[in-house]
Amino acid sequence: MTYPHLLADIGGTNARFAVETAPGKLEAILILPCANYATLSDAIKSYLATPxxxxxxxxxxxxxxxxxxxPVHGDLIQMTNHHWSFSIQSVKNEFNFxxxxxxxxxxxxxxxxxFLDQTQKYQVGAGRAQEGGVIGLLGAGTGLGVSGLIPSKSGWVALDSEGGxxxxxxxxxxxxxxLQFALQTYKxxxxxxxxxxxxxxLIYRALADLHKVTADDIDPPEIMRRGLENECPICSEVLTxxxxxxxxxASNLAITLGSKGGIYIGGGIVPRLGSYFNQSHFRQRFEQKGRFANYLEQIPTFVITEPYPAFIGISAMLGQISQE
Structure with a gap:
């Protein structure tokens, strides 16, 4: 494989970039706010021009x-949670990739x-991963991402999913x-x-309405801060x-995929909750599946702590292309 490679992780809020100078060696990691750039190409140009x-x-x-x-189907991409749209071929031609x-x-x-080791994840609750078992993945951030890994004779197969x-x-x-509150706005x-x-x-506004109190005009980080510091009963109930x-x-995903290899939680929200998440009712609700409670008790759940896991995955997929 010819290095360096350019790796990017584009979310609805931020675009993360890195230069991979050797297998697994990432340099020049930068996070650019998507809102600062009119197009993906503008963001790429800005990153490539940084010292x-x-x-x-x-x-x-x-x-x-x-x-x-x-979703990625064909050449044209129109982002769901941001206004960027682009042609993959046009971007490739523009930069001569x-x-x-x-x-x-x-x-x-x-x-x-x-590829994640014990320093890049931690387990919540009991359960033990089955060797070579199907793995489920979900993560909450700007949106709710869902995927899974299916073992095959030629290696792992990652699922394209819009399960969120x-x-x-x-x-x-x-x-x-x-739900009744949300249905007043969304079909x-x-x-x-x-x-x-x-x-x-949305949960904050719904609970404020339920308890007949006035909702403040606050953003998600402030809701999390007030909830974690017990400054606001409604915010605490939001986190619960x-x-x-x-x-x-997570349990729905586990029984849908048969995720005996475990369920992994990514995204930006859960890591920010820290120890609160471990002490929450997440695992209790995960196992709360009636006749399938025993089935789910055996499936482990992990929180991903690696700050740039998508870079690891996209690097592996670039490697597969180069070997084909």
Missing amino acids: LAIEAGASQVRKVGIAIAN STLLVINDFKALAMALP HTSFAPTNAREIAI HVSSERLMSGAGLQ TFCELLGTM
């Missing part, structure tokens, strides 16, 4: 891998899972009230509407609800 990228050899890059928070691999960000993240857009299914009176309430940054705000919803979503 860090230049020093890492960015001008020599010909092979590029981009993980993006969006020899290879431009564009895949769903959670597909890239899924490909990273077999499945319909939200409440399991108790509080969640039914939240379809997906899981992502609630298990995401914007979802924290969020962790429980994620537990149910």
Whole structure:
């Protein structure tokens, strides 16, 4: 393989870039706000012009891998949670790249899972991963990403999934009230509407309405801060609800895929919750599946702590292309 490679992880809020100068060696990692750039090409140009990228050899890059928070089918990409749209071939031609691999960000993240060591993840609750078992993945951030890894004779196969857009299914009176509140605004309430940054705000407004108190105009980080510091009972209830919803979503994924290899939690929200997440009812809700409770008790759940896991996955997929 010819290095350096350009790696990018494009979310609805931030675009993360790195230059891979050798297998697994990442340099010039930078995070650029998507809102600061009119197009993906503008963001790439800005990154390649930075002193860090230049020093890492960015001008020599010909092979590029981009993980993006969006479905990838064909040449044209229109982001779901941001206004960027682009043609893969046009971007490849514009920068004279020899290879431009564009895949769903959670597909890239899924490909990273077999490479994570104990310093890049931690387990929540009991359970033991079955060797060579199917692995499930979900993560809440700007949106709700879902994927999975299926073992095959030629290695792991990562799933293209938009499971975050499945319909939200409440399991108790509080969640039914939240759904009823959300339906006043949205014809379809997906899981992502609630298990995401914007979802924290929606849950906050719904619970304020339920308890007949005035909701403040606060953003997700402030909701999390107030909840974690017990400054606001509603914000604390938001975090409780969020962790429980994620537990149910994770268990749905586990029984859908038969994820005996474990369920991994990525995205930007859960790592920011820290020890609160471990002490929440996430795992309790994960195992709360009636006749399938014993089935789920045996499946481990992990939180990904590696700050740039998508880079690991996109690097592995670029490697596969080079070997074909």
